[in-house]
Amino acid sequence: MKRNGLGVSAGIGIGTTLVIEEIVFDVSKKAVDEESLADEVNRLHTSIDGLKAYLEKKVAKLGHEQGEILQSHLDLLADPALVPEIEKIITQEKTVSEYAVHQVFEQFIQLFLMSGDELLELRATDLKDLRQNLLRVLGGKELIDVSDAKPGTVLVAQELSTSVAASINPESVVGIVTNVGGKTAHMAIIARSLALPAVVNVGVQDITDGMAVILDGTTGEVLFSPSEEECAEFTKRQRDFQDELKRLEVYRGQASVTKDGKEVELLANIGLELDIGPALAADGEGVGLFRTEFLYMDRSSAPSEDEQFALYQKAAQAFAPGPVIIRTLDVGGDKEIAYLGIGKEENPFLGYRAIRYCLEHQELFKIQLRGILRASAYGKVKIMLPMITTVAEFKEGLALVSEAKAELKEQDIPFDEQIEVGMMIETPAAAMMADVFAKYADFFSIGTNDLTQYTLSVDRGNEKVAGLYSTYDPAVLRMIHRVGEAAAGAGIMWGVCGEAAADPLLTKFFIACGVNELSMAGSSILRIRQQVLETNQFTCAERLAKELKLLETCAEAKTFLESL
Amino acid sequence: MINRKVKVTNPSGLHMRPAGVFVKVITGFESEVTLRANGDDFNAKSMLGVLSASIKCGDEVELIVCGADEEACMKAAVEAIESGLGE
Numbered sequence: 001m002k003r004n005g006l007g008v009s010a011g012i013g014i015g016t017t018l019v020i021e022e023i024v025f026d027v028s029k030k031a032v033d034e035e036s037l038a039d040e041v042n043r044l045h046t047s048i049d050g051l052k053a054y055l056e057k058k059v060a061k062l063g064h065e066q067g068e069i070l071q072s073h074l075d076l077l078a079d080p081a082l083v084p085e086i087e088k089i090i091t092q093e094k095t096v097s098e099y100a101v102h103q104v105f106e107q108f109i110q111l112f113l114m115s116g117d118e119l120l121e122l123r124a125t126d127l128k129d130l131r132q133n134l135l136r137v138l139g140g141k142e143l144i145d146v147s148d149a150k151p152g153t154v155l156v157a158q159e160l161s162t163s164v165a166a167s168i169n170p171e172s173v174v175g176i177v178t179n180v181g182g183k184t185a186h187m188a189i190i191a192r193s194l195a196l197p198a199v200v201n202v203g204v205q206d207i208t209d210g211m212a213v214i215l216d217g218t219t220g221e222v223l224f225s226p227s228e229e230e231c232a233e234f235t236k237r238q239r240d241f242q243d244e245l246k247r248l249e250v251y252r253g254q255a256s257v258t259k260d261g262k263e264v265e266l267l268a269n270i271g272l273e274l275d276i277g278p279a280l281a282a283d284g285e286g287v288g289l290f291r292t293e294f295l296y297m298d299r300s301s302a303p304s305e306d307e308q309f310a311l312y313q314k315a316a317q318a319f320a321p322g323p324v325i326i327r328t329l330d331v332g333g334d335k336e337i338a339y340l341g342i343g344k345e346e347n348p349f350l351g352y353r354a355i356r357y358c359l360e361h362q363e364l365f366k367i368q369l370r371g372i373l374r375a376s377a378y379g380k381v382k383i384m385l386p387m388i389t390t391v392a393e394f395k396e397g398l399a400l401v402s403e404a405k406a407e408l409k410e411q412d413i414p415f416d417e418q419i420e421v422g423m424m425i426e427t428p429a430a431a432m433m434a435d436v437f438a439k440y441a442d443f444f445s446i447g448t449n450d451l452t453q454y455t456l457s458v459d460r461g462n463e464k465v466a467g468l469y470s471t472y473d474p475a476v477l478r479m480i481h482r483v484g485e486a487a488a489g490a491g492i493m494w495g496v497c498g499e500a501a502a503d504p505l506l507t508k509f510f511i512a513c514g515v516n517e518l519s520m521a522g523s524s525i526l527r528i529r530q531q532v533l534e535t536n537q538f539t540c541a542e543r544l545a546k547e548l549k550l551l552e553t554c555a556e557a558k559t560f561l562e563s564l
Numbered sequence: 565m566i567n568r569k570v571k572v573t574n575p576s577g578l579h580m581r582p583a584g585v586f587v588k589v590i591t592g593f594e595s596e597v598t599l600r601a602n603g604d605d606f607n608a609k610s611m612l613g614v615l616s617a618s619i620k621c622g623d624e625v626e627l628i629v630c631g632a633d634e635e636a637c638m639k640a641a642v643e644a645i646e647s648g649l650g651e
Contacts (some may be wrong), residue, residue: 082612108612115618121578123615306621310576 001489003202005177007220008188010523011197011507012238013175014231015152017224019204020144020164025135027102040090044083044097047137051512052077054143058167061147062426069166073130076163078182081108087195097138112429117433129161149173154213156204160187170194175215177202177222191217192278248526252283256529258511262537265517266525268321269497276318279522283529286322286380288314288445288519289497293330294370296337296370302364308371316379325445325497325519327371328365329425330354330386340364354387363529369404376416382447383421389429391436397421397441424497426450430480445519448498452476471500472558474551477509481548484513495519505530509564512540538563565630570642571622574651578619582649587611589644597633597641607642 040524042353053476055074059102076082084105087101098294105127108415112124136143146155147167152174157164159180165187173196181187183201191198197217207224214234218241223230256266268279269286272295279287289537295303295311315324331337332345332353340361346352358365375381385397386415401421408415422443425431431451452471453460461471470476480496487494495517500506518528543564574582578582590597590608602623607613608627619625625645629638 075611079612081607081612110614120615247612304620306575306577310621313575514622 001224003222003224005199005202005220005222007197007217009176009196009198010218010241011175011190011195012217012234012241013154013197013213013215014234014238015154015174015213016150016151017156017177017207017209017213018146018149018207019157019207020146020157020160022132022159022161023136023139023141024137025098025102029093029099030089030337032096034094034277037091037094040097041087042177043138044086044090046362047097047134048077048083051134051137051143058147064419067166070163071128072126076126076130098135100133101134103140109259125161125464129163132161133163146173154215156207156213164459165190165349168196170193170196172545175199175213175217177204177213177215179204188446189502195518208251210557223541226555244497245526248530251526251529254529254533256285258532258535258537260536260538261316262511264511264515264532265323266529267495267517267519268522268525269519275522276315280318282522282525284319284322284522284525285458287320287324287326288495288517290315290324290326292327293337295371296329296331298341301339302367302456305367305371305374308368309374311383312372312375313378316381318486323382323386324375325382325422325476326329326375327384327386328355328368328372329358331357334408349450349459355385355393355397356387359400360395362400364406366400366407370408371402373401373404373408373415373419374413376419376506377414381416381419381420382443384424384443385421386424386447387426387450388423388437389427391433391440394423394440397423422492425483426454426498428455428479428540431455432482432485434486438486438492441492443492444491444494445517446480446485446495446496446498448476448480448492451479451498452500455479470554472561473504473554474548474557477551477557480510481513481544482516488514493517498561502528504528505558505561508540509534509544509561510542511535511537512564514541565628566634566638567628568625568642569624569626569637570621570645570646571592571624573621574645575621577584577621577623578593578614578625578649579617579618582651585612585649586641587614587643590637593633593637593640595629595634595635598628598630599608600626600628608616623644 036120053071059070085104086100089103090097103403109124109127112120128393133143144162144164145167147169149172151172153172153175154175155173156177160176160178175196176191176198178200179202188198194452197215199217199220199222211224212226214226256264265285267286268282268284269289270279270287271291272274297504312326332342332351333349338562342352372381372383383401388394396422408549420442423441424447425444430437452469455476456468456473458465458469460466484494493516495514496510497519501518507528547560551560572578576582587609594651600607601617601619606617625631627638627641
């Protein structure tokens with residue numbers, strides 16, 4: 001039985017299922033008579049004490065990161081707004097503990113969920129988790145403890161709570177499969193920190209304990225009761241994956257320089273505060289693409305200047321002296337944000353998106369620009385404008401940056417006066433005009449996903465034409481080459497921040513074109529560094545000059561790239 | 565009982581880590597501390613309460629302190645906020 005989900009932590013796990021079920025408790029408002037009220041309050045406190053003792057024991061036993069999460073549960077139990085409030089409801093409304101517990105927790109959970117703040121939303125998950133545990137103790141049910149699971153266990157759950165995830169012993173658990181979750185859920189973060197493969201968005205209702213299971217946290221494949229051939233195939237994949245990780249470790253901390261001395265910055269793509277740690281751990285030399293749209297998503301109004309500043313400042317400080325290239329709001333296309341009121345469009349990718357929207361909403365745009373500028377006082381921050389098609393657009397963007405600078409100056413707020421302002425090259429128009437843009441932009445970064453789809457006029461989500469989509473297509477390679485020449489002509493830096501930056505087959509081509517910087521998912525950095533170290537820029541550039549113009553097909557281009 | 569208005573100036577406001585710093589500072593005192601913001605009152609010794617108040621940088625809050633050590637408590641609370649809550 002094969003199911004496809006979303007891989008949130010890489011690696012291959014092969015083992016046996018252990019299904020973890022949340023219990024739905026009866027939390028209805030049941031009356032308690034006057035004389036039993038004291039007993040009811042006692043029952044609450046006995047349960048809380050029991051849970052505290054359990055958590056304290058766990059915190060002492062667990063390591064640093066995992067223990068910290070459970071410590072936060074202990075802090076919550078000691079919070080004067082929690083237990084005393086629960087007690088108050090029991091005595092004032094003469095009701096059972098279960099109802100009171102549910103009510104008090106629910107009020108904070110709803111508040112935090114509606115805050116539109118990622119960290120508070122995580123806190124809501126903690127509260128749900130703690131509430132489930134407290135209700136379990138009250139109901140005389142066992143607390144879920146996977147710390148003594150059998151070796152080779154794959155945890156399967158509708159949703160894995162933080163406390164369960166935190167009690168995972170990585171010696172015995174080999175993978176996690178859940179229905180609910182995302183890349184930024186606590187569970188996913190814990191899985192990645194333990195290097196445990198994990199896949200979410202998988203239907204698990206019909207799964208029972210003790211089934212054989214395989215999961216691939218890179219591709220998102222999950223196989224329940226796999227065949228013998230499948231077992232053999234994935235065992236091989238698992239070995240290859242581990243060998244590869246071990247092999248790449250030698251590139252950690254090395255300078256990214258070609259055989260003939262050309263330096264290439266290898267940067268990470270990030271979108272959330274939570275990505276900063278893993279990007280540093282992956283040996284990212286900075287950030288080549290900070291996708292700020294995540295900050296605007298899943299909330300009811302745009303983030304304030306202060307909120308944006310706080311986040312950008314953290315990134316700037318974390319990677320200093322390395323660069324942090326912050327891309328201004330790239331909304332529209334496939335990214336919808338309801339409160340911005342862009343609405344449904346016939347052709348969203350050819351429509352009202354990114355810079356086109358921002359230039360018509362200058363106040364919203366300047367709030368972001370000021371947030372970025374303020375962060376530039378704390379590290380090497382650069383501004384990048386997305387989806388530029390005309391020179392006029394870019395100049396208008398520059399004018400708004402100048403306005404934002406003037407506003408900050410008036411208020412005596414510090415920022416980097418020399419901050420670089422560059423642009424994404426993701427439309428054929430921008431690539432064709434790159435030599436003109438180079439007069440005004442401080443740097444270019446090629447968004448290969450969009451540049452490929454616009455150059456080839458292919459929606460890769462459309463199965464009927466997806467086969468035409470390839471960054472190896474000679475038309476796309478010529479576009480990139482042209483941008484490199486324009487940048488070199490004007491003496492500005494250029495980079496690549498699309499998926500192609502993480503494709504080892506293209507590394508030598510980019511270097512031959514003179515690329516200064518490649519930005520990618522952190523997990524690819526060591527692999528690409530190896531490729532950089534094995535490249536001779538001079539010989540690759542010589543061959544490119546002769547052969548690029550001869551390439552006719554994608555297949556020919558691929559053969560050429562392989563031969564570099 | 566004493567009360568005083570103070571402006572929150574650290575970049576992220578009374579949020580997560582700074583909120584924790586604030587709660588820790590005043591938990592050491594015996595006095596009851598209420599945080600009045602946007603017309604609502606919150607228990608300032610409660611992390612959940614302070615987070616619920618969702619106070620941003622630039623917001624003005626009123627501190628209402630009541631108890632034997634109210635003077636010292638108010639002084640410590642105001643100092644903590646004015647010095648940027650560790651940010």
